Amino acid sequence: DAGVIQSPRHEVTEMGQEVTLRCKPISGHNSLFWYRQTMMRGLELLIYFNNNVPIDDSGMPEDRFSAKMPNASFSTLKIQPSEPRDSAVYFCASSPDRYYGYTFGSGTRLTVV
Amino acid sequence: RKEVEQDPGPFNVPEGATVAFNCTYSNSASQSFFWYRQDCRKEPKLLMSVYSSGNEDGRFTAQLNRASQYISLLIRDSKLSDSATYLCVVNTNAGKSTFGDGTTLTVKP
Numbered sequence: 774d775a776g777v778i779q780s781p782r783h784e785v786t787e788m789g790q791e792v793t794l795r796c797k798p799i800s801g802h803n804s805l806f807w808y809r810q811t812m813m814r815g816l817e818l819l820i821y822f823n824n825n826v827p828i829d830d831s832g833m834p835e836d837r838f839s840a841k842m843p844n845a846s847f848s849t850l851k852i853q854p855s856e857p858r859d860s861a862v863y864f865c866a867s868s869p870d871r872y873y874g875y876t877f878g879s880g881t882r883l884t885v886v
Numbered sequence: 887r888k889e890v891e892q893d894p895g896p897f898n899v900p901e902g903a904t905v906a907f908n909c910t911y912s913n914s915a916s917q918s919f920f921w922y923r924q925d926c927r928k929e930p931k932l933l934m935s936v937y938s939s940g941n942e943d944g945r946f947t948a949q950l951n952r953a954s955q956y957i958s959l960l961i962r963d964s965k966l967s968d969s970a971t972y973l974c975v976v977n978t979n980a981g982k983s984t985f986g987d988g989t990t991l992t993v994k995p
Contacts, residue, residue, distance in 0.1 A: 806983070816930070816973070816985040829982055864929055872977055874920050877929035 777878035779865050785884045791853040794881045797846055798867030806875060807840055807850050808864040816864075822848065823871055855885045887912060890976050892986035900994055903964050907989050909974030910956045918977040919950055921959050923970040924988065930973055933959075964993045 778797040786792055798805045806821040820830040822842045830840070837856070842848040852859055862882050866875035892909045899905050911919075919936035934941065936948040936957050947960040957976075961968055974986035 808985075815987045818983060821982070871982075872918050874922075874932040874935060874975075875983070877931070880929050
């Protein structure tokens with residue numbers, strides 16, 4: 774099993790640009806989560822999906838952030854327009870069920886300059 | 887008050903020592919509990935689930951006290967490779983996971 778696959782691993786972009794982060798969950802996992810980690814705020818849940826349906830997006834910071842899961846094997850997190858305060862490591866995680874432990878991807882380290 | 891609070895740390899211990907971390911949670915409706923470890927600049931990895939009766943995995947023992955709303959992790963005979971940040975995670979009935987801020991452990995020779 775290849776695990777949870779995220780791309781890109783690193784992204785450096787200029788303020789105002791659109792950023793798209795991608796995630797392929799483990800096959801057969803029904804729940805997918807997007808987290809953001811910073812030194813100041815730790816790990817924050819942004820949104821999670823169950824069977825491709827967004828269940829809780831209360832952690833999405835503002836309208837500049839959007840997430841989609843068009844099918845069971847792919848999800849995107851988009852930031853438009855990006856701002857320097859969005860700089861963080863963004864993790865995608867998947868789980869067989871939302872009550873189980875998660876498997877995290879390697880993360881995308883985003884730097885907005 | 888944070889939903890999940892952990893010992894602030896850092897913990898610096900010699901090899902072979904026994905070390906314990908505690909974590910308290912505020913939501914009495916929490917359903918499932920986990921410990922993760924995170925190495926520097928890496929993703930969190932599931933270490934173990936925490937069951938009501940307590941559970942052990944090799945040198946690691948996890949305990950849950952629902953009445954007092956805390957969980958603990960005990961590491962016996964600590965190794966250099968145990969150096970990491972340990973994250974306490976609590977899931978609510980709605981399936982939402984809340985991570986603690988983590989406790990950093992450094993095991994020294």
